[in-house]
Amino acid sequence: MVRAPCCEKMGLKKGPWTAEEDQILISYIHNHGHGNWRALPKLAGLLRCGKSCRLRWTNYLRPDIKRGNFTREEEDTIIALHQMLGNKWSAIAAKLPGRTDNEIKNVWHTHLKKRLKKTDTETTQEPKRKTQIESNEETTTHSYSSIDVSCSGATESSTSSTVENSQNSMESLNHEFEEIDESFWTEILQMESNGDYNSIDSMATEEFSSDFMDETSLLSAGSRDEDDMNFWLRVFLHAEELPEI
DNA sequence: AACTAGTTCAACCGCGTAGTT
DNA sequence: AAACTACGCGGTTGAACTAGT
Numbered sequence: 001m002v003r004a005p006c007c008e009k010m011g012l013k014k015g016p017w018t019a020e021e022d023q024i025l026i027s028y029i030h031n032h033g034h035g036n037w038r039a040l041p042k043l044a045g046l047l048r049c050g051k052s053c054r055l056r057w058t059n060y061l062r063p064d065i066k067r068g069n070f071t072r073e074e075e076d077t078i079i080a081l082h083q084m085l086g087n088k089w090s091a092i093a094a095k096l097p098g099r100t101d102n103e104i105k106n107v108w109h110t111h112l113k114k115r116l117k118k119t120d121t122e123t124t125q126e127p128k129r130k131t132q133i134e135s136n137e138e139t140t141t142h143s144y145s146s147i148d149v150s151c152s153g154a155t156e157s158s159t160s161s162t163v164e165n166s167q168n169s170m171e172s173l174n175h176e177f178e179e180i181d182e183s184f185w186t187e188i189l190q191m192e193s194n195g196d197y198n199s200i201d202s203m204a205t206e207e208f209s210s211d212f213m214d215e216t217s218l219l220s221a222g223s224r225d226e227d228d229m230n231f232w233l234r235v236f237l238h239a240e241e242l243p244e245i
Numbered sequence: 246a247a248c249t250a251g252t253t254c255a256a257c258c259g260c261g262t263a264g265t266t
Numbered sequence: 267a268a269a270c271t272a273c274g275c276g277g278t279t280g281a282a283c284t285a286g287t
Contacts, residue, residue: 016255016281038272054273055256090275101275106254 013047017056021046025053026061059102066098070107078104079112 013021028044034057037050046053059065070078074096081092089101089108096104 014257036272050272051258051274052256058274059255087276102255105276110253 011047012041012049012052014052017060021048022056022061025057029057029061055102059100064098065100070099070111074099075107075112078108079116082108082112 017025024044024046028040028046032043034040034054037054040046040050041048041053044053048056077096078092081095085091087105089105093099093101093104
């Protein structure tokens, strides 16, 4: 099969977008929507390929884009979801309203990967937990172990628990996700994106312990308004409470 | 002030795939 | 069923920016 060229190379502009181009794209989409990306630049009078327009819109111009630095909570969510999903940036972005896959990918490569690497090094070089928590307090860097502290409304008590507990939590968390078939999460994601919470509940029944099931039901029944991020954080955090399968 | 090295992030490229003819 | 189109995704690049010397 011969792939059609993404765009006619001749005469199409590349590189950074100008303010005028942005304005043209915004006003065109505002007035006509973006039914056909390929046709859009021609119709809008832009010398760009459709792909470039789509990227510019989805990554930068969309009105619901949240600009600015990522909060620690967002970063922790990315780390947690990346643990779960791998480099599925769009899936991760779907759980972080206002953030784009590209942005998340960049943050991962520029900040989070380094942070985790650093944490790993610290952990292997200095097994004493006290040292780790001290270093976390001294710097803005925080490790996996901070996830269940900073992200967890459901495990508030963990703030008063020992650092050992938090690290153990993360270890067991990692262990749990290794144990869970990846297809489970794929299905969950699909159902969740379809709003099919009942199916998630029933899957939880099959796959998880009754404790987790109770919590999931509670979440799905009572917290429809809760945003996606909180939902997934709770799913994630509760996985650690599961008994050994 | 000038230069260099490192970092960040917007944008591009190519691939996979769903949808259409 | 095959050919083709269009879209979305993940990996990569390179210009702009920042920090260090």
